[in-house]
Amino acid sequence: MNEYIQMLELELKSRGFSGKTVKSYVFHVSCFLNHAGTESSKEDIQRYFVGLSERLDRRTVNLRISAVKFFYRQVLLKDFDIKYMKRPKRIPGVLTKEETVAILNQITNPKHTLLIETIYGCGLRVSEAVC
Numbered sequence: 001m002n003e004y005i006q007m008l009e010l011e012l013k014s015r016g017f018s019g020k021t022v023k024s025y026v027f028h029v030s031c032f033l034n035h036a037g038t039e040s041s042k043e044d045i046q047r048y049f050v051g052l053s054e055r056l057d058r059r060t061v062n063l064r065i066s067a068v069k070f071f072y073r074q075v076l077l078k079d080f081d082i083k084y085m086k087r088p089k090r091i092p093g094v095l096t097k098e099e100t101v102a103i104l105n106q107i108t109n110p111k112h113t114l115l116i117e118t119i120y121g122c123g124l125r126v127s128e129a130v131c
Contacts, residue, residue: 004038005030007075028067038076045082058085 008029012022036048045068053061062084072080095103100120107113119129 004033004071004075008071011074012070024063025067025070028064029071032064032068032071042081049082049085053085058087061085062087 005026009022009026012025017025032048036044040048049061049065052064065082065084069080069082072078104113104116107116115129118124
């Protein structure tokens with residue numbers, strides 16, 4: 001199984017995937033191979049992902065399906081016909097005006113206040129604010 005993981009890692013790196021993606025895909029495919037192996041039937045694979053969906057968020061399960069699909073199609077050169085799980089609709093939580101003011105009043109450094117106000121006012125994600 002180690003050889004499969006090495007082949008996967010090489011394929012991902014040779015295509016220019018980010019280090020985080022390589023690490024994530026290697027982890028998820030390793031978990032899959034430890035549980036199901038490469039010669040599993042479609043039903044075994046479906047049971048594996050359904051079992052995951054009972055304890056993990058469906059977005060996480062879909063990430064794992066993506067990793068395993070990539071592994072089967074690009075490394076093993078086999079067809080992999082497992083569908084993604086339907087993602088639940090989520091409404092994002094929004095802070096009230098009072099909650100926002102309370103948070104801003106807790107900040108004592110004017111630079112930090114400006115930064116938080118900019119992030120909030122522009123609706124930035126954490127990753128966008130860090131760059």
